[in-house]
Amino acid sequence: DAALVDSKDSIGGRLPMAVALIALTTFALLFLFTGSIVQPLRALVLNVISLAATLGVMTWIFQDGHFSSLLGFTAQPMEMSMTVLMFCIAFGLSMDYEVFVTSRIKELHDLGADNETAVTDGLGHTGRIVSAAAFLLAVSFFAFGTAKISFMQMFGLGSGLAILIDALAVRGVLVPAAMRLLGGSAWYAPGPLRRFHDRFGLSEGGPDHPAVAAEAPAKDTARV
Structure with missing residues (x-):
């Protein structure tokens, strides 16, 4: 009806601006956190892949009608507003x-570990936690699947x-593969941006952080 058409037009008209705002904000914050322009781009690309895979599965189920008898729904076009909310x-x-x-990988990299070791050990320390948290949260969302409203x-x-998909396939497979392929260039940033990050970048540790503490003797020696 007319209300549905107006709703789709309104969402579609503002969607590019919203996507651009999310992408720019994500890029800026990840750059301030990692000091690299490659890491934010990698994160955005892998997130797009994850969302595209999810959209494909959801289209296959709800629009093409697979498992409709099991879940008790009638195949129909996916509702745009719910799709946008789900993706957000x-x-x-x-x-x-x-x-x-990435915080764990960066911490190891800042302490002097090579890229491969930082990725391997970083995922080794965080992989199980991320997988467990994702599983628990996914179960909570899957509970909505028992509803009779499509x-x-x-x-x-x-x-x-x-x-x-994100926690198991992307974080568990694509992230380490991408980091391995990128090698040292995964932490690249142009000189001006590197200096900007050194001054204004975000860090999870203060003066007592291991990476900062490791740099302190070198700085003191340089002053002498």
Whole structure:
């Protein structure tokens, strides 16, 4: 009807601006955190892959009608507003996992570990925690799949699948593969941006942080 058409037009008209704002904000914050322009780009690309995979599965189920008899729904076009909401939640959670995993990798890299060791040990320390957290959260969302309302089923199953795909396939497979392929260039930033990060960058540790403490003797020696 007319209200549905107006709703889709309104969402579609503002969606590019919202996507651009999310991408720019994510890029800026991840750069301030990692000091690299490659890491934010990698994170955004992998998140797009994760969301695209989720969209494909949801289209296969709800629009093409697979498992309709099991879940008790009638195949129909996916509701745009619910899809956008689902993707926003999935993107936010995936970036949360991204920061959690990358923080450990960066910490090891700052302490002098080579890229391969930092990725291997970083994922070794965080992988189980991320997987367990994702599983628990996905189960909570899957509970919505027991509803008899199709858009609630889509929201619950879609969000749960997005979380599992991101935590297991992206964080467990694609992130280490991408970091291995990028090598040392994964931490690249132009000189001006590097100096900007050194001055204004975000850090989870203060003066007592191991990476900072390791740099202190060298700085004191340089002053002498």
